[in-house]
Amino acid sequence: MNEIVPVVEMTDIAIGFPGVKALDGVDFRLFQGEVHALMGENGAGKSTLIKALTGVYTIDSGTITVLGEPKRFSTPGESQAAGISTVYQEVNLCPNLTVEENVLLGREPRRRGSIDWKGVRSRTRAVLAELQLDHIDPGSLLSTHSIAIQQLIAIARSVEINAKVLILDEPTSSLDADEVNQLFRVIRDLRDRGVAILFVSHFLEQVYEISDRMTVLRNGKLVGEYLTRDLSRMSLISKMIGKDMEALAELDQAPARTRASNGAGVTPFIEAQGLGRKGSVSDVDLSIYPGEVVGLAGLLGAGRTEIARLFFGADKADEGTIKLKGASQKIRSPRTAIDKRIGFCSEDRKEEGLIGDLTVRDNLVLAMQASKGWARRIPRRVQDQLVAEYIEALDIRPANPDALIRNLSGGNQQKVLLARWLVTHPELLILDEPTRGIDIGAKTQIQKLVNQLAADGMSILFISSELEEVLRVSDRIAVIKDRAMVAEINNDGVSVEDVMTVIAGGAQ
Amino acid sequence: MSPLSTLTPLTLKKPSPARNRLRGGARYAPTLATVGLFIAMFAVGAGMYPSFLSGQVFLNLFIDNTFLIVLAVGMTFVILTGGIDLSVGAVVALSMMVSATLLQQGWNPGAVIVLVLLIGGGLGLLMGLIIQYFDIQPFIVTLAGMFLARGLCYVISLDSIPVNEAFFTGMAQAQIPLPGDLFVSPGVLLALGIVAAAFFVLHHTRFGRTVYAIGGNEHSAMLMGLPVKATKILVYALSGLCSAIAGILFSFYSLSGYSLAAQGMELDAIAAVVIGGTLLTGGTGYVLGSVVGVLVLGIVQTFIAYDGTLSSWWTKIVIGGLLLVFILLQRLFARKAR
Numbered sequence: 001m002n003e004i005v006p007v008v009e010m011t012d013i014a015i016g017f018p019g020v021k022a023l024d025g026v027d028f029r030l031f032q033g034e035v036h037a038l039m040g041e042n043g044a045g046k047s048t049l050i051k052a053l054t055g056v057y058t059i060d061s062g063t064i065t066v067l068g069e070p071k072r073f074s075t076p077g078e079s080q081a082a083g084i085s086t087v088y089q090e091v092n093l094c095p096n097l098t099v100e101e102n103v104l105l106g107r108e109p110r111r112r113g114s115i116d117w118k119g120v121r122s123r124t125r126a127v128l129a130e131l132q133l134d135h136i137d138p139g140s141l142l143s144t145h146s147i148a149i150q151q152l153i154a155i156a157r158s159v160e161i162n163a164k165v166l167i168l169d170e171p172t173s174s175l176d177a178d179e180v181n182q183l184f185r186v187i188r189d190l191r192d193r194g195v196a197i198l199f200v201s202h203f204l205e206q207v208y209e210i211s212d213r214m215t216v217l218r219n220g221k222l223v224g225e226y227l228t229r230d231l232s233r234m235s236l237i238s239k240m241i242g243k244d245m246e247a248l249a250e251l252d253q254a255p256a257r258t259r260a261s262n263g264a265g266v267t268p269f270i271e272a273q274g275l276g277r278k279g280s281v282s283d284v285d286l287s288i289y290p291g292e293v294v295g296l297a298g299l300l301g302a303g304r305t306e307i308a309r310l311f312f313g314a315d316k317a318d319e320g321t322i323k324l325k326g327a328s329q330k331i332r333s334p335r336t337a338i339d340k341r342i343g344f345c346s347e348d349r350k351e352e353g354l355i356g357d358l359t360v361r362d363n364l365v366l367a368m369q370a371s372k373g374w375a376r377r378i379p380r381r382v383q384d385q386l387v388a389e390y391i392e393a394l395d396i397r398p399a400n401p402d403a404l405i406r407n408l409s410g411g412n413q414q415k416v417l418l419a420r421w422l423v424t425h426p427e428l429l430i431l432d433e434p435t436r437g438i439d440i441g442a443k444t445q446i447q448k449l450v451n452q453l454a455a456d457g458m459s460i461l462f463i464s465s466e467l468e469e470v471l472r473v474s475d476r477i478a479v480i481k482d483r484a485m486v487a488e489i490n491n492d493g494v495s496v497e498d499v500m501t502v503i504a505g506g507a508q
Numbered sequence: 509m510s511p512l513s514t515l516t517p518l519t520l521k522k523p524s525p526a527r528n529r530l531r532g533g534a535r536y537a538p539t540l541a542t543v544g545l546f547i548a549m550f551a552v553g554a555g556m557y558p559s560f561l562s563g564q565v566f567l568n569l570f571i572d573n574t575f576l577i578v579l580a581v582g583m584t585f586v587i588l589t590g591g592i593d594l595s596v597g598a599v600v601a602l603s604m605m606v607s608a609t610l611l612q613q614g615w616n617p618g619a620v621i622v623l624v625l626l627i628g629g630g631l632g633l634l635m636g637l638i639i640q641y642f643d644i645q646p647f648i649v650t651l652a653g654m655f656l657a658r659g660l661c662y663v664i665s666l667d668s669i670p671v672n673e674a675f676f677t678g679m680a681q682a683q684i685p686l687p688g689d690l691f692v693s694p695g696v697l698l699a700l701g702i703v704a705a706a707f708f709v710l711h712h713t714r715f716g717r718t719v720y721a722i723g724g725n726e727h728s729a730m731l732m733g734l735p736v737k738a739t740k741i742l743v744y745a746l747s748g749l750c751s752a753i754a755g756i757l758f759s760f761y762s763l764s765g766y767s768l769a770a771q772g773m774e775l776d777a778i779a780a781v782v783i784g785g786t787l788l789t790g791g792t793g794y795v796l797g798s799v800v801g802v803l804v805l806g807i808v809q810t811f812i813a814y815d816g817t818l819s820s821w822w823t824k825i826v827i828g829g830l831l832l833v834f835i836l837l838q839r840l841f842a843r844k845a846r
Contacts, residue, residue: 093725093728
């Protein structure tokens with residue numbers, strides 16, 4: 001890399017929140033015409049660094065220079081005015097407006113005080129054509145487009161602004177392969193035109209495919225800056241988690257646990273027969289025995305979550321039966337399910353009811369208190385002990401019971417959520433994408449925990465988009481395709497390819 | 509690592525163009541439904557009472573509701589941002605009280621009107637500032653504003669104050685002739701002028717588009733670098749200003765100031781806006797729809813006047829029913845669009 005002036009240079013940046021030191025003395029440089037990946041585990045400080053650069057957070061100390069000029073951003077508008085544009089994971093555009101308006105909002109061409117709508121249309125067409133996205137109708141409502149297209153429209157907005165820096169925060173997490181390719185084509189195109197691109201993603205392969213350089217963060221501190229081609233995947237991961245390969249080795253080990261017998265004489269905890277719901281899923285025949293992990297495999301949108309919701313009573317089944325411990329039982333609502341000791345960790349952390357303004361301790365105690373009844377107060381000593389136990393067991397970071405939930409990273413919020421269900425000691429725990437968006441270290445921990453819980457006799461329904469993970473933790477795998485259960489496979493030496501064949505062909 | 513999510517999902521279909529058109533059309537559907545409803549009601553009225561089918565009956569809907577049209581315009585801005593303004597009825601009453609009192613003391617009518625507009629706009633601005641900088645729900649801030657304005661009315665006088673000033677009485681009696689023996693009041697022209705201006709602002713200025721953007725997703729609007737704060741404050745100032753104008757128009761209409769006047773008018777304005785197709789959650793709606801909403805409320809009253817045997821409270825019952833139907837309709841459209 002020739003040593004020209006970086007477009008963005010951040011030096012010795014520090015940002016703190018009550019109870020958490022999010023960034024501590026971090027340096028970061030971004031050059032023209034490169035794709036730079038920001039790497040780190042959840043909670044390493046990636047999001048915070050981006051928000052410091054985009055003016056959402058104000059830095060406590062350190063300097064930011066853009067093209068050699070020192071800047072201090074306190075609103076997103078100021079950062080944008082300096083040529084920095086961001087596309088967030090949860091596309092930040094207005095769904096109620098048209099594509100062209102979203103591209104030009106706040107910068108519409110005007111003639112005598114009135115917006116020149118013809119100009120808006122032609123400028124939008126021009127920028128869409130530039131990105132080879134001419135198939136998008138500028139006059140259509142944003143909400144009629146898929147997330148992938150919306151993201152591309154957000155990028156079009158940045159191009160229209162003539163952004164010198166484009167930040168892409170987890171842009172691929174809800175895209176399929178074709179969409180990722182389209183996105184990458186646009187990214188490379190922009191890079192070749194001299195735009196500096198900051199790319200954040202959990203998908204290692206994508207990072208290696210698209211990035212030129214990377215900066216690695218760990219626990220709010222800088223680990224280093226590397227050329228992508230000089231850094232192997234293994235050394236990158238070890239830099240991210242700050243340990244040697246032990247954790248990774250564990251990750252690759254096949255589960256050695258002896259499987260629970262589900263032979264004659266043992267009653268399954270839950271037994272569904274012909275379970276279905278109009279417009280949702282159908283033909284679910286699935287039993288889960290005590291101490292067994294059953295994995296649901298299938299494509300995104302195949303109906304995995306829908307099955308979980310039927311089991312938990314979040315949706316009412318209109319066909320088929322459910323037996324709990326051999327007795328027929330209708331699960332009409334989540335309340336019934338919880339009474340019958342079924343827990344459901346949904347894929348949506350934010351909506352799940354973690355209370356962001358309360359501390360880790362309060363969130364855990366809430367669940368404990370609810371399960372004990374409101375009349376019996378839990379003594380502080382017991383609280384402390386239990387909270388400390390779960391923080392240690394799940395390695396919740398920071399290990400501070402008084403840290404506010406909203407200041408925790410996504411992966412650590414997920415752990416608190418899990419802990420909240422665990423304190424109520426469910427007999428069946430449904431985990432929907434428990435490892436999505438969390439780093440490898442936390443992933444291993446959660447997978448180990450799942451096996452341990454099963455070994456203690458809990459039944460677990462495990463849902464994940466990553467087939468390897470499903471294979472690693474499950475005793476049996478139910479394959480879901482096109483909103484129906486199409487096969488059940490015993491996990492004895494099954495490979496990812498085998499499962500894929502079933503999904504592709506629908507045959508046994 | 510080959511996460512399954514990176515495979516092409518078979519079941520996630522992209523919306524087809526035909527469906528796009530349907531969804532695009534759904535934007536106008538609630539407003540068009542209101543227009544249809546209005547025409548149907550007019551037709552039924554004409555069928556029941558022969559004299560109903562006249563241009564003047566139609567124009568009277570405007571003449572009798574100038575103030576509500578102006579209120580609905582201000583309210584449309586507020587609701588489009590996802591907010592609400594409960595103070596407008598009380599600000600109308602305050603404007604009437606202030607103008608009646610000052611006119612009685614011999615003030616120049618022009619000066620009175622300017623002062624009233626300043627008071628209304630100022631109150632709105634103040635509420636907007638409080639809502640924005642203390643991050644308090646508009647509902648509670650404008651509720652406080654409502655009590656404040658209404659209380660000030662009682663402080664000024666408990667009795668009705670007549671207005672005898674020449675300009676005001678002149679405006680009350682003035683008729684602008686139209687072809688075909690029809691006429692409107694000057695207030696109607698003013699109200700329609702305000703509607704036209706509001707339409708222009710909402711659809712042809714950056715301020716107007718920012719109003720829609722805030723209603724669509726306030727956080728996104730902020731991240732896009734739009735002037736969210738200033739816009740939200742201005743919207744309440746605008747609503748206060750509209751309330752003051754409505755107060756003056758109401759004074760032209762009633763030629764008095766009374767501290768109990770315009771009770772519940774804020775709710776009529778909200779009802780007109782919602783019936784006109786604006787979503788209470790913000791981001792979707794049209795100021796012209798709000799005007800049709802006012803006309804629908806007006807025609808219900810006309811019906812009851814023509815019938816002669818019904819209590820005027822039936823107006824409220826019918827409006828209640830309509831409101832419910834429209835909110836349910838909106839929900840239905842919103843579901844279809846999803």
